[in-house]
Amino acid sequence: MKIGLLIRLAVFLVLVALLIQPDLFQGFFALFARPTQPAIYNQGNLLDITISHLTIVAIAIALSTVVAVGLAILVTRPFGAEFLPVSRTIANVGQTFPPVAVLALAVPILGFGTAPTLIALFLYGLLPIFENTLTGLTTLPPNVIEAARGVGMTGRQRLMRVELPLALPVILAGIRLSTVIALATATIGSTVAARTLGEVIIAGLQSGNTAFVLQGGLIVGILAVLIYDALAGLERWLTARTGQKQAAAN
Amino acid sequence: MIEIEDIVKSYNGTTVVDHISLTIPPRTMSVIVGTSGSGKTTLMRMINRLVEPTAGTIRIDGEDIRDVPAHELRRRIGYAIQGHGLFPHWTVAQNIATVPKLLGWEKSKIEARVDELLGLFQLDPAQFRNRMPHELSGGQQQRIGVARALAAGPNILLMDEPFGALDPLIRAKAQEDLLAIQRKLGTTIVLVTHDMEEAIHLGDRIAVMDKGKLLQYAEPAEIIVNPATPFVADLIGTSDRPFRLLSLTRVGDHVETGTATGSPIAADASLRDAYSDLLWSGRTAAPVTRDGQAIGIITLAACARMAARPQ
Numbered sequence: 001m002k003i004g005l006l007i008r009l010a011v012f013l014v015l016v017a018l019l020i021q022p023d024l025f026q027g028f029f030a031l032f033a034r035p036t037q038p039a040i041y042n043q044g045n046l047l048d049i050t051i052s053h054l055t056i057v058a059i060a061i062a063l064s065t066v067v068a069v070g071l072a073i074l075v076t077r078p079f080g081a082e083f084l085p086v087s088r089t090i091a092n093v094g095q096t097f098p099p100v101a102v103l104a105l106a107v108p109i110l111g112f113g114t115a116p117t118l119i120a121l122f123l124y125g126l127l128p129i130f131e132n133t134l135t136g137l138t139t140l141p142p143n144v145i146e147a148a149r150g151v152g153m154t155g156r157q158r159l160m161r162v163e164l165p166l167a168l169p170v171i172l173a174g175i176r177l178s179t180v181i182a183l184a185t186a187t188i189g190s191t192v193a194a195r196t197l198g199e200v201i202i203a204g205l206q207s208g209n210t211a212f213v214l215q216g217g218l219i220v221g222i223l224a225v226l227i228y229d230a231l232a233g234l235e236r237w238l239t240a241r242t243g244q245k246q247a248a249a250n
Numbered sequence: 251m252i253e254i255e256d257i258v259k260s261y262n263g264t265t266v267v268d269h270i271s272l273t274i275p276p277r278t279m280s281v282i283v284g285t286s287g288s289g290k291t292t293l294m295r296m297i298n299r300l301v302e303p304t305a306g307t308i309r310i311d312g313e314d315i316r317d318v319p320a321h322e323l324r325r326r327i328g329y330a331i332q333g334h335g336l337f338p339h340w341t342v343a344q345n346i347a348t349v350p351k352l353l354g355w356e357k358s359k360i361e362a363r364v365d366e367l368l369g370l371f372q373l374d375p376a377q378f379r380n381r382m383p384h385e386l387s388g389g390q391q392q393r394i395g396v397a398r399a400l401a402a403g404p405n406i407l408l409m410d411e412p413f414g415a416l417d418p419l420i421r422a423k424a425q426e427d428l429l430a431i432q433r434k435l436g437t438t439i440v441l442v443t444h445d446m447e448e449a450i451h452l453g454d455r456i457a458v459m460d461k462g463k464l465l466q467y468a469e470p471a472e473i474i475v476n477p478a479t480p481f482v483a484d485l486i487g488t489s490d491r492p493f494r495l496l497s498l499t500r501v502g503d504h505v506e507t508g509t510a511t512g513s514p515i516a517a518d519a520s521l522r523d524a525y526s527d528l529l530w531s532g533r534t535a536a537p538v539t540r541d542g543q544a545i546g547i548i549t550l551a552a553c554a555r556m557a558a559r560p561q
């Protein structure tokens with residue numbers, strides 16, 4: 001545990017240094033650039049690009065979460081049960097659509113910029129969160145739900161006080177999955193002029209500068225690992241608190 | 251008082267509770283027994299509208315339960331189930347406070363009530379208040395489950411196999427606690443079990459069910475002596491009848507004058523325990539004490555007399 005914490009802290013500090021003082025890594029990245037090429041990305045501030053990247057992902061996932069959790073709640077209520085199959089289909093379609101195709105379709109409608117990327121990430125994030133919320137809400141211990149009814153909670157009280165809190169670790173696992181996918185997928189957004197770390201990678205590819213590609217990739221990778229790890233930790237904490245077995249999601 | 255009148259429950263044409271009528275007097279414990287699938291749980295769950303009857307009426311203190319919104323009705327009726335059903339993400343105190351909170355009690359009143367109930371179940375509030383359910387033993391979880399059911403001071407308590415998951419020792423203790431609490435609070439209790447022993451021990455009255463029908467609803471002694479059908483007789487077990495009868499009677503009611511040797515028997519022990527003790531120690535009589543004072547003797551003959559079928 002102690003060691004794990006140290007490693008996490010070290011990785012986090014590397015990331016911060018890379019974003020604030022990329023010149024510190026001049027020597028390292030120079031190994032991957034030709035002598036005539038700049039080793040550190042010079043067409044924009046890495047910190048700003050990263051913040052923009054994270055903001056796009058955060059907004060998209062927040063929207064996915066609201067819609068997917070909302071849908072899952074609706075179809076697990078008695079009155080919404082008949083929509084269960086159809087909502088599953090819709091979420092599945094969202095997932096099978098390649099993000100590039102969504103971008104290509106969205107650009108003529110929404111124009112270049114952040115919007116098409118947001119839409120693609122949003123659609124892409126729906127399914128894991130929807131599926132997990134569904135799993136979470138339909139596999140609650142029956143005697144606990146029975147007790148919630150028996151003590152006289154209304155449907156809404158049962159949902160807010162018992163069902164959602166107990167399903168939370170499983171829902172979080174879905175959000176974690178969607179977030180990590182979105183972090184990586186967002187890089188494609190820079191092809192339609194969204195400001196994401198894809199910009200750094202593409203600049204590297206265009207000029208044949210491996211150092212740029214590496215920088216972009218490294219930042220996305222570290223972000224993904226840290227966020228994955230933090231959310232997984234939160235899930236473990238929530239699960240342990242209620243003495244449940246590790247939630248059976250993914 | 252709970253009046254169940256000609257109640258029926260069918261699922262897709264299958265009748266699982268078949269025209270049952272019974273009246274449960276206030277401040278008594280009625281125990282529903284029967285084999286698995288006989289409709290005990292369904293019958294009980296219709297009292298707090300967790301199941302809506304297909305036909306028939308249930309009244310509580312004269313009021314038709316359909317005239318009250320289901321969730322409000324349930325807040326007035328305690329409900330304890332097998333495996334306790336505690337909310338795993340809430341502390342012991344939060345679990346006990348569930349219904350008072352739903353009813354909008356003041357915070358200070360809720361806290362006082364939680365501590366009072368923990369005390370009633372012999373759990374130290376300081377030690378248990380902030381524990382999570384999974385940090386309790388099975389017996390403790392079960393007690394918290396009953397404490398939660400009693401938290402808002404309901405007149406009626408429904409219990410579905412509340413002791414089913416407990417080992418025999420803890421189970422016996424839980425039964426004693428329940429009897430003590432029932433005497434103290436005067437709650438009307440309806441308890442489901444498939445253990446005839448438990449039914450006879452706890453029930454002021456026993457309802458025997460089979461295949462959705464109520465075969466007999468009577469006091470334990472009546473059920474033992476005059477079973478309404480062969481099925482009821484089977485459930486009691488013919489070879490156990492004398493001992494079940496003895497278990498209903500206290501030693502104190504059959505004390506004779508005289509002296510006897512050996513270890514004394516308490517006046518509030520059952521005749522069954524006394525009989526067993528006498529046989530085991532090879533005595534024909536034993537001294538009886540009440541609160542440590544000798545009050546006479548209990549004889550093997552008296553036990554045998556009481557075990558015989560009443561004429």
Ligand SMILES: Nc1ncnc2c1ncn2[C@@H]1O[C@H](COP(=O)(O)OP(=O)(O)OP(=O)(O)O)[C@@H](O)[C@H]1O
Pocket residue numbers: 261266284285286287288289290291292293444
């Ligand atoms: N929701 C339901 N839908 C269909 N059938 C049901 C439903 N609930 C109960 N039943 C059926 O009704 C019958 C009585 O069930 P119930 O749970 O009341 O029995 P029980 O006497 O409590 O049994 P046990 O001792 O096993 O708990 C059973 O055959 C059961 O399968």
Ligand SMILES: [Mg+2]
Pocket residue numbers: 290291292410442
């Ligand atoms: Mg049952």
